[in-house]
Amino acid sequence: MTTHWKRSLAGALLVIVALVFLSSTAETPVDDFKIPGAESQKATDLFRDHAPSLAGADAQLVFTVNDGSISDPARRAAIESALADVRRLNGVSEVGDPFEQTSRDGRLATTDVRWDVEATELEREDAEKFETTVRDAAERDGVEVQMRGQVPDLAAQQDAPVGELIGVAIAIVLLTLLFRSGAAMAATLIGALIGVMTGQLLLAILAKPLGLPEFAATIAIMLGLGAGIDYSLLIIGRYREQVAAGDSPEDASAKSAATSGASVVAAGVIVIVALGGLLAIGIPLIGALGIAAAIGVACVVVSSLTVLPAMIGGLKKRLRPKKPEHVLPSAALARWGTLVTKRPYVSIGLAGILMLALAFPTLDMRLGQPDDGNQPAKNTQRKAYDQLNAAFGAGFSGPLFVTVETPRGEDVRGALTRLEGDLRSDPDIESVSPASASRDGAISTIFVTPKTAPQDERTTALVDRLRDSTIPAAVAGTSLNVYVGGQTASFQDFSAKVSSRLPVFIAIVIGLSVLLLMAAFRSLWIPLISAVFNLLSVGAAFGVTTLVFQKGWGASLIGAESDVPIISFFPVMLFAILFGLSMDYNVFLLSRVREAYQGGDGPRDSVVHGVARIGKVILFAGLIMASVFLAFVLTSDTISKMFGVGLGFAILLDVLFVRLVIAPAVVTLLGDKAWWMPAWMDRIIPNISLDGHDVGVQTEEELEAAIKQQTGETEKVS
Incomplete structure (x- = not known):
């Protein structure tokens, strides 16, 4: 190498040029966050098999105004126009209605957007197009948009080195x-x-x-x-x-x-x-x-x-x-x-x-x-997180989902009602949604909002308590299989x-x-x-x-x-x-x-x-x-x-x-x-x-x- 240094450096340069060419055609890196054998993974797998939209990539949009109401006609029209454009984006399977979930002062509305594929299957360009579409259409008449979730994370600009x-x-x-x-x-x-x-x-x-x-x-x-x-x-x-x-x-x-x-x-x-x-x-x-x-x-x-x-x-x-x-x-x-x-x-x-x-x-x-509460204050994820916490409480940003595997042909309404009631009685739970069945009837999903933030020790204790005592007691004597999932549980x-x-x-x-x-x-x-x-x-x-x-x-x-x-x-x-x-x-x-x-x-x-x-x-x-x-x-x-x-x-x-x-x-x-x-x-x-x-x-x-x-x-x- 030392004697024939020119030849060696030329060879190294050729290798680098070849790698540059190959890397230019490579696909975007992915994050495979699977935990084999974990309860939260079982819940996610059930979603993927029976309710793909719930297992797909997600984004949470937060619309706010500094004065007046978010529901004013012009502002409502701008938001609805933005969401109509989002529905036409490739892979988007579900867009919620933000006016069903507004803050008490009427200045904030939020909704979820879901894709029919997981975040690992999306390209960064898809995420950037989503963000641009929302902002271009919605940010008028004093409306501001912040967002969080897997897709905004994918679109986030990387720091300078x-x-x-x-x-x-x-x-x-x-x-x-x-x-x-x-x-x-x-x-x-x-x-x-x-x-x-x-x-x-x-x-x-x-x-x-x-x-x-x-x-x-x-x-x-x-x-x-x-x-x-x-x-x-x-x-x-x-x-x-x-x-x-x-x-x-x-x-x-x-x-x-x-x-x-x-x-x-x-x-x-x-x-x-x-x-x-x-x-x-x-x-x-x-x-x-x-x-x-x-x-x-x-x-x-x-x-x-x-x-x-x-x-x-x-x-x-x-x-x-x-x-x-x-x-x-x-x-x-x-x-x-x-x-x-x-x-x-x-x-x-x-x-x-x-x-x-x-x-x-x-x-x-x-x-x-x-x-997201640990993100820099300038990031849209941090702004959305802070706004949602102020409007709906610390646990709103990290909901849990309880996935219930329901035997087909069996009437489980009574068991699900009892499960919902036991969940609502927990002192660390803010709210519990009614059980929602998948189209094929194989699973039902209950969304649970804790009172504490995702990284709070009380939230960790809540997940343990639900798995170890609350849920087993609620479904005792039934044929239901219940799994606690969500990002916090994962x-x-x-x-x-x-x-x-x-x-x-x-x-x-x-x-x-x-x-x-x-x-x-x-x-x-x-x-x-x-x-x-x-x-x-x-x-x-x-x-x-x-x-x-x-x-x-x-x-x-x-x-x-x-x-x-x-x-x-x-x-x-x-x-x-x-x-x-x-x-x-x-x-x-x-x-x-x-x-x-x-x-x-x-x-x-x-x-x-x-x-x-x-x-x-x-x-x-x-x-x-x-x-x-x-x-x-x-x-x-x-x-x-x-x-x-x-x-x-x-x-x-x-x-x-x-x-x-x-x-x-x-x-x-x-x-x-x-x-x-x-x-x-x-x-x-x-x-x-x-x-x-x-x-x-x-x-x-x-x-x-x-x-x-x-x-x-x-x-x-x-």
């Missing part, structure tokens, strides 16, 4: 400070960005076939930018060390690929394995997010091993350090490593207490789904499904990661201790996220609401991502410690030497990745903010307290046992080399001596 741009800008500054070279910064950044771009193009192509949700692209960008810059940084850094030691550009590139490149592959595979473990949750949406994120990481790994060496070939004259001492071990970090390893128990105790304290709020974490089932599969998922991720580390480090204890390190970082991330979004600590500073439930798939996604990314830094650090140990250093000296050699790279890599993640708090989307805070703080804490304090102290205490593996295990576990001795890579001491020799020769020439 402010977070991504700020993350890249910070990366430029930090990379320049680290390398003291514009060429090295450019090579690192471009190598990562090409991987990210390739990943995004692949996701666009595969979105429809794999059922990838739209949010998957955001997750892939977050991971791709952060991991891609880290991987490129590690390889470029090792290349510059080898060049400074006197190697030719071609040899230096080969040795950096054999050492840092091997570490990148090992780290990347662990991240991909962790993300692939999300398939064990058994929910299509979560599995699809894991696949998308894994594709994004795989692309930056491949880019680091292919595009980056080609760029090294093109920039080799400029990548050489201006002064060889720029790539010598850090004296400051050597002193830090000495301090940490001198009193390992104190280091572990202080850093461990801090991490556990930050993880403590996780005990109060409440899973759920942020509703998210509750989603959370329950995630919680039930969490132990299996964690076991798979940890088990496979430990096996991979055993193969890479030929050690029993290092992989096991590494898993514990990662759990500390994950716990602290959960705690910080709970403090910000649920407890409201600093939420206003990032434009977020307080008392927001943690999105249902957040814990498993964050666990998979952080467990993998934390292993990145673990591999980077321990591979250099192991190199020093195998080169003849004692247990403590190898740790100090490893920290001095790679600590600066890990520190800057962590700051860059944390900056990329934290920049996503500038988006308007609550879910993106949540992941930005969780991932950003987790990486900072992991680097500052786990990798540079706890890990060196623990490895020092383990001593020679750190690199011990039972003979029987050594025979059956494959060997993954990270030291590159098969291509003539020097030991840590030899490399440092060679760089110092080059430094001396440079001074003589000067």
Whole structure:
């Protein structure tokens, strides 16, 4: 790659052009929010089979006026004209009468629009046409229109990529400070960005076939930018060390690929394995997010091993350090490593207490789904939500539906009447609609409006109470099968499904990661201790996220609401991502410690030497990745903010307290046992080399001596 860099870059360009062409013909991403086996899913499936209009895509329109009445003749005519145009749109099956549901002051009217297909089958252009049709016809004579629901969500404009741009800008500054070279910064950044771009193009192509949700692209960008810059940084850094030691550009590139490149592959595979473990949750949406994120990481790994060496070939004259001492071990970090390893128990105790304290709020974490009340105030969904809540109460925006499977030919009117009455007697229910039968008579539907908002804990308790006691008691002795559905119930089932599969998922991720580390480090204890390190970082991330979004600590500073439930798939996604990314830094650090140990250093000296050699790279890599993640708090989307805070703080804490304090102290205490593996295990576990001795890579001491020799020769020439 380095020798034939022009040919390699031309090949990469052709691949990108082909992917651009294919992505231009790809279909829109879809959100498959199915929960196999859940009660709410059964209710939705019954709708789909017997009342398709109720299972199809929906939109809620809210018409308001600032003065007078919404029913004034001119205003009524404008609204009815708009709804007549909506009825003619492709796929619209049902449009309600807004004047049947008006506010007490007469200034607001609302109605639902339903399609005969699900939202996943609509294109964004369909949603935009719907919104334009409504506004063009209705917004006259002082009438304002706001809307919410699946179709308006599909039409919503995406945020400008402010977070991504700020993350890249910070990366430029930090990379320049680290390398003291514009060429090295450019090579690192471009190598990562090409991987990210390739990943995004692949996701666009595969979105429809794999059922990838739209949010998957955001997750892939977050991971791709952060991991891609880290991987490129590690390889470029090792290349510059080898060049400074006197190697030719071609040899230096080969040795950096054999050492840092091997570490990148090992780290990347662990991240991909962790993300692939999300398939064990058994929910299509979560599995699809894991696949998308894994594709994004795989692309930056491949880019680091292919595009980056080609760029090294093109920039080799400029990548050489201006002064060889720029790539010598850090004296400051050597002193830090000495301090940490001198009193390992104190280091572990202080850093461990801090991490556990930050993880403590996780005990109060409440899973759920942020509703439209958490949208930015300027969004039409938020305006519609606030207007409806003010007019009809907090629960109006999140109704439940009770689906009753009715045996054909059986008179169930008495049982349905008793069920309606029992539902109305619940103190947390605002209203209950009469049971409405489907055309084929197979199901009846009762709509229930809670008194509390969808994300309120009382609403969650209401759903549990209806399922566990109210409904079973009401239909006891009958042949009716009753299911509670609706968006609120679906998210509750989603959370329950995630919680039930969490132990299996964690076991798979940890088990496979430990096996991979055993193969890479030929050690029993290092992989096991590494898993514990990662759990500390994950716990602290959960705690910080709970403090910000649920407890409201600093939420206003990032434009977020307080008392927001943690999105249902957040814990498993964050666990998979952080467990993998934390292993990145673990591999980077321990591979250099192991190199020093195998080169003849004692247990403590190898740790100090490893920290001095790679600590600066890990520190800057962590700051860059944390900056990329934290920049996503500038988006308007609550879910993106949540992941930005969780991932950003987790990486900072992991680097500052786990990798540079706890890990060196623990490895020092383990001593020679750190690199011990039972003979029987050594025979059956494959060997993954990270030291590159098969291509003539020097030991840590030899490399440092060679760089110092080059430094001396440079001074003589000067």
